[in-house]
Amino acid sequence: MADIKTIDDENFAGKKVLVRVDFNAPVDADGNVTDDTRIRAALPTINKLVGDGARVILTSHRGRPAGEGFEESFSLGPIARRLQELLGRDIVLSRELIGPAAQEVVDALEDGDVLLLENIRFDKREKKNDPEFARALADLADAYVNDAFGTAHRAHASTAGVADFLPSYAGYLMEREVATLTGMLDEPRRPFVAILGGSKVSDKIKVIDALLEKADTLIIGGGMCFTFLAAQGKSVGTSLMEADWVERAGAMMKKAADRGVALLLPVDVVCADAFANDANLATVSVDEIPDDMMGLDIGPETAELYAEAIGMAKSVFWNGPMGVFEMPSFEAGTRAVAEAVAANEEADTIIGGGDSVAAVNQFDLADKMTFISTGGGASMELVQGEALPGVEALR
Ligand SMILES: Nc1ncnc2c1ncn2[C@@H]1O[C@H](COP(=O)(O)OP(=O)(O)O)[C@@H](O)[C@H]1O
């Protein structure tokens, strides 16, 4: 990030500053934000700009609307209400995204005011990174700040295109996310233990590949472990197993062996006769998975082995749950791993976004972690060694 300007390089007094944030937060049926982590994470940047006396124009997406105009169910209204509470000041929410009507709202701002534009994906030109749309957004402001780490892997008008038209800066969250994640990957304190779970090997193959070049130990859990177990010739019953990926999983195991990386796979699993919390359960060795059952969590013996490896780490990177942690019958493995990570106070512990963050929150262990990323897809792309368009655009 050395070649990218940050907001500390500037005093924005009196300037109109367009700030891309990631306010894509979950909202319940009553219109309440159920997890405001991403909103809180943007506050330091907003407060710095307000403190400078800037006129702050926030822009974000929420969900994936059709792009054909306003849709109540994707409105940023609930976000604006929560932001207002957190900032303790009034927030103007503008239905207009660009053009003279939006300009009018912006012109009414005074120094230190905060405006939030409605869901930027209500205009389909956003996701197309349409240059005219990006130019029109830029016309609202004197400077551009990108603080939307969670959306930095998207090359959209508000995350990338707009930077062509304005002096551009990284916000504090963007800076911290990139520095923390790349810092661990480039110079981890060793042993470096990476933990990967979640549903599919196919989704994470590049991450597995990249981590095999960085980590000392790679722990595999979740649905993806069954493709690895199949590559070892084991029968996995009705578990989530990607037949097309068995060969790649085998190649990954060989790569681990060649590089001297300890690749840990489950030795026992919790099986069920249906994908349901009240299914009939059996905890079995991975050599004895019944043909008519599916593995939905790592077993207790595995959890103990994994916890032991995690306990010896000086750096831990974790992405993806060990089992179907949303159901109480299959949460024990993920809980055990979360507790082991939390208990290792000597290590730098980084949670790489996505469902592992939900799990850590579910077990009330978030404050025991060194760093929790606000980006799932974005942090995975960074780990894979891919350039993030939202960061590149700031160069
Ligand atoms: N053994 C399993 N079988 C089926 N699904 C699983 C299994 N283990 C975990 N999952 C599911 O994987 C999902 C998370 O996968 P994924 O989206 O890849 O992870 P993340 O969001 O952390 O990147 C969770 O909803 C979880 O229930």
Ligand SMILES: O=C(OP(=O)(O)O)[C@H](O)COP(=O)(O)O
């Ligand atoms: O929630 C997000 O991604 P994530 O679930 O991978 O962290 C971001 O806001 C990006 O959203 P998108 O995947 O609709 O572009």
